[in-house]
Amino acid sequence: MDLCSRSWRWVVPEAEGKQAPPPRLSRVNGWSRPLHSFQVVAWATLFIVAVANFGIFIPFLPRSWKYIAYGVTGGLFSFHFLVHLIAVSIDPAEANVRLKKNYLEPMPTFDRSKHAHVIQKQYCHLCEVTVSSKAKHCSACNKCVSGFDHHCKWLNNCVGSRNYWYFFFSVASASAVLLCLIVTLLYIFIQFFIDPAELRTHPYYKKVSNKNTWLLFLPLFPVKTKTPVVLGIGVFVLLLDVISLLLLGHLLLFHLYLSMCPEAEDCSTGPC
Template sequence: MAQVLPFCVLQMDTRSGSQCSITPEAILNNEELVLPPRISRVNGWSLPLHYFQVVTWAVFVGLSLATFRIFIPLLPPAWKYIAYVVTGGIFSFHLVIHLIASCIDPADSNVRLMKNYSQPMPIFDRSKHAHVIQNQFCHLCKVTVNKKTKHCISCNKCVSGFDHHCKWINNCVGSQNYWFFFSTVASATAGMLCLIAILLYVLVQYLVNPRVLRTDPKYEDVKNMNTWLLFLPLFPVQVQTLIVVIIGMLVLLLDFLGLVHLGQLLIFHIYLKAKKMTTFEYLINTRKEETSKHQAVRKDPYLQMDKGFLQQGDGALGSSAQGVKAKSSLLIHKHLCHFCTSVNQDGDSTAREGDEDPCPSALGLQQETTEPMKTDSAESED
């Protein structure tokens, strides 16, 4: 590309342990280059809308119609009013809190005060500055930011207390809207549990005594037991039993899938709060641990050889003479290399390299070193 866009990130491939230098034009996300928007996004309603966000609202509307217009009207009168109050309260709370989490601008306070969102972002010049944020000053937003502020590549602005960028609300989650996001996940999980309880009750009653589900006054004019009414009480529509069963199975399947995803997300954020860390900090710590493990393996060539021989010798070479010979050769080289080691004054053991020494270097084994992962911008997602 002719122009140089804002970000340059150095990422670690944890599977191979190799470094992958990302070009300044974009950041690699799931093997796709993601370009930062030239105009910073204000909140979750800034265009373009993410398709995850569209799916979220479509599922919410569909489950709301199925819950309040199909399945709750099938409950007995006493349970019906309780379900309307409890489930309706949870769904209403979720709707309000979801809108708030999407509408809030999570940017750093100085960014909100001094930034003109209608102006295109400047081009980051790597030759002048090593990082986007240095000494708590963002060279893109041109403002002084807080200590835990990160520059999000998806929104192209500094986010205060950056946790992650959520595709489901199409907005960054930071200190300004984190608890609204957390409440959104918790209320959605509670709503899913209520809907599952209603569906299971309807299913059990249909198998035991279907008449218990036909207590609505509109059923007085319906004589066929194979005919059911949907969208009660305002717009009753007569359908056959098979249609109700199909709708119920689809809603139940969608509910279980949503509950698994939301449940894991809720438990994960409860864990994060217990550890007093953000999603971004958790991911950075995890990558550092993986990098340290890879570096430890690279610095111990015997561990690499052991691993290779165990995988090959126990399998294809396990019982063969070649496999036994390979393992014996490894043991001999280990014992010999004990005699070609010296001890530094500080007590560290190092291997001398020479043509006469049967050390790892003489065997053609090279130690590779990797630098710590460096990031200029933040982008962790749900």
């Protein structure tokens, strides 16, 4: 697909075909109601990955690797959490929209009989302000977004010049966290079949004689469980990780491609 030959800048916000109508009130950021189901899935996945990584799987690693894994994935995870929060919380609207528009007032409906486009000569007929040349009126947010890139359902917010790099590093750091967890899980699976004693080096295991009994949430809240439960959680988390990494990796490569594309500013659509 020739992504660079398509311009998406002048999209009218009224409902067309199956497209949802724009909200009556402009959305401020990713926390504005309604929350998107993709956004809830993203945060739930983040929570599962964090609990599985720090609570269950890193404690299985040998002592020296364990602290490296805590440091590397802990740093990456904290960084991801921070940039993800910022990308969702920023209002990516044009400066004039943020300064002059009252978000509590309902937006007018676009009248195609009066104007051919929502934005003409850098004036938005819906926001009723002048906007910059790279602005686009997002139909999902119902406001003009500065340096519009795309509307991200996972963030439930537009990505524009004000939050683009937070979005980009959120995707990059999430991919790195998932990659670390996949490597950890593969090591655990291999050791489980080759030498399971290597996964039972924590001092708590001195009190556990049954080789089919494993401890989760070490060292703070040890919970005893059996082998099938640990394997089941491991397979589920590995599948979740691989699927998430494929989606995020696709998105990351797409945005790296756009950054190298000479007409990248017109490639404002993508897999997000």
